Amino acid sequence: MAQKTVLRKPKGFMDVYKHKPGTEKDRTHYCPGCGHGILHKLIAEALEDFAVIDKTILISPVGCSVFAYYYFDTGNFQAAHGRAPAVGTAVSRANPDSIVISYQGDGDLAAIGGNNILQAANRGENMVVFFVNNAIYGMTGGQMAPTTLEGQKTTTTPYGRNPLSDGYPMQMCELLNQLTAPVYITRTSLHDMANIRKTRQAVRKAIRYASEKKGFSFVEVLSMCPSGWKMDAVRAQQWIKEKMIPRFPLMVLRDNAENTGPIERPVPVLDPEEVKKVLGYDTFETTGFKKRPGTMFRKVALRVAGFGGQGIMSTGIALANVGMKYGYNVSWLPSYGPEMRGGTANCSVKIQEDSIGAAECTEPNMVIAMNQPSLEKFEKLLVPDGILIYNSTLIDVEPSRKDIRVCPVPITGIADELGDTRVQSMVSVGAFAAVTGMFDPEEIKSLMPTLFAGKSEKVRKLNEEAVQKGYDHVKRNF
Numbered sequence: 001m002a003q004k005t006v007l008r009k010p011k012g013f014m015d016v017y018k019h020k021p022g023t024e025k026d027r028t029h030y031c032p033g034c035g036h037g038i039l040h041k042l043i044a045e046a047l048e049d050f051a052v053i054d055k056t057i058l059i060s061p062v063g064c065s066v067f068a069y070y071y072f073d074t075g076n077f078q079a080a081h082g083r084a085p086a087v088g089t090a091v092s093r094a095n096p097d098s099i100v101i102s103y104q105g106d107g108d109l110a111a112i113g114g115n116n117i118l119q120a121a122n123r124g125e126n127m128v129v130f131f132v133n134n135a136i137y138g139m140t141g142g143q144m145a146p147t148t149l150e151g152q153k154t155t156t157t158p159y160g161r162n163p164l165s166d167g168y169p170m171q172m173c174e175l176l177n178q179l180t181a182p183v184y185i186t187r188t189s190l191h192d193m194a195n196i197r198k199t200r201q202a203v204r205k206a207i208r209y210a211s212e213k214k215g216f217s218f219v220e221v222l223s224m225c226p227s228g229w230k231m232d233a234v235r236a237q238q239w240i241k242e243k244m245i246p247r248f249p250l251m252v253l254r255d256n257a258e259n260t261g262p263i264e265r266p267v268p269v270l271d272p273e274e275v276k277k278v279l280g281y282d283t284f285e286t287t288g289f290k291k292r293p294g295t296m297f298r299k300v301a302l303r304v305a306g307f308g309g310q311g312i313m314s315t316g317i318a319l320a321n322v323g324m325k326y327g328y329n330v331s332w333l334p335s336y337g338p339e340m341r342g343g344t345a346n347c348s349v350k351i352q353e354d355s356i357g358a359a360e361c362t363e364p365n366m367v368i369a370m371n372q373p374s375l376e377k378f379e380k381l382l383v384p385d386g387i388l389i390y391n392s393t394l395i396d397v398e399p400s401r402k403d404i405r406v407c408p409v410p411i412t413g414i415a416d417e418l419g420d421t422r423v424q425s426m427v428s429v430g431a432f433a434a435v436t437g438m439f440d441p442e443e444i445k446s447l448m449p450t451l452f453a454g455k456s457e458k459v460r461k462l463n464e465e466a467v468q469k470g471y472d473h474v475k476r477n478f
């Protein structure tokens with residue numbers, strides 16, 4: 001009996017493509033003769049045949065295939081340009097039983113995302129990457145891509161790509177083949193039926209490997225772009241055969257997962273107690289420090305700012321550490337200027353009873369300004385009634401706000417008197433303790449072995465003195 005042929009869309013596709021609310025389409029947005037649609041279909045068929053549609057998550061790139069999420073009836077993400085392998089990494093790690101597909105063009109993968117793909121491949125992430133090489137940026141109107149051929153005219157190489165100014169076409173399969181981790185690397189083409197069939201085999205093998213958790217597969221597919229190449233569809237197919245294949249030979253570069261088992265990735269230890277032990281942290285349980293009743297602050301949002309080299313980051317880290325020992329929730333977020341020493345630097349510190357949302361203090365209730373530019377910049381951000389501690393050794397202007405509380409402390413001068421400018425950060429910590437009443441100077445001093453682990457007794461002692469001097473200065477004067 002003659003078999004009945006049913007022509008229908010594979011189930012890996014949506015029934016209807018809803019681009020925008022109210023717009024229902026039965027076809028894709030791809031140009032006639034484009035290869036994306038063919039590859040989409042091969043993938044959708046494989047997902048149906050292997051019955052893995054529900055466990056597949058497809059990461060769409062930026063490029064002509066940006067709308068892949070309108071077509072595939074899988075889980076979908078749309079990544080920033082070139083970042084699909086990084087997003088795919090997160091998805092794959094968080095859902096180890098899923099099949100993750102990163103679908104990318106040559107501009108996306110080899111240009112802006114060049115490092116992303118190398119790193120994901122090098123880690124051997126369990127995912128399939130379909131790399132559509134059409135030798136051009138299709139979506140944006142036909143600019144040169146890393147894979148553009150020598151002599152090929154594009155909108156940005158109107159006289160043809162010249163390797164001396166534009167570099168050579170990048171062979172991504174060959175490049176990735178230098179790495180140890182990938183298990184399957186192959187290059188196929190879509191320019192005729194025989195090659196579409198070979199691509200079909202490659203697609204199926206790569207998806208099977210991902211479902212068997214074999215690791216990283218990379219399938220490069222040479223694909224027609226009649227619009228970008230300014231050719232009709234038939235000529236575009238010929239162009240692949242005549243021009244692209246000599247530069248991008250079709251071959252299996254690596255296939256070594258057929259007889260290997262699934263990859264077992266170590267799961268990170270997330271037990272907070274274990275982490276504390278590994279890092280050697282004391283906690284408020286071990287220090288026995290008690291939050292001090294009646295302190296004026298329950299919610300410190302502090303900006304410490306000054307020149308690089310003034311101990312700005314150390315001040316912030318020390319305060320966050322001390323806060324942690326009292327059982328507060330803390331965060332520390334650095335922000336560096338373009339250079340380290342001599343440049344401007346600031347950090348945000350939160351020390352709070354409640355859980356912390358954003359770590360950046362955009363509306364600080366306290367500022368420690370170590371130099372004049374920092375005073376000018378951060379005084380403005382203080383909330384009304386906020387506290388400004390400023391380094392009166394180096395700042396000789398008066399703060400202009402009248403609705404804040406001001407506390408000048410000769411931080412650099414005190415440190416210099418102690419014989420080492422570097423202890424400025426501990427002077428600031430002492431001043432902070434006195435202003436807020438949150439920390440006891442003796443208790444801070446008892447933390448020196450933790451805060452200055454590995455440093456000499458002399459250094460610890462000097463920093464203890466610095467804490468005390470900063471504390472005493474504020475207590476005496478305010």
Ligand SMILES: Cc1ncc(C[n+]2csc(CCOP(=O)(O)OP(=O)(O)O)c2C)c(N)n1
Binds near residue numbers: 081104105140
């Ligand atoms: C960060 C960023 N930079 C640039 C762009 C503009 N842009 C959109 S698609 C694209 C190139 C896509 O080319 P390709 O990856 O080869 O895919 P094709 O469109 O050819 O399938 C560029 C540069 C963007 N959207 N985002």
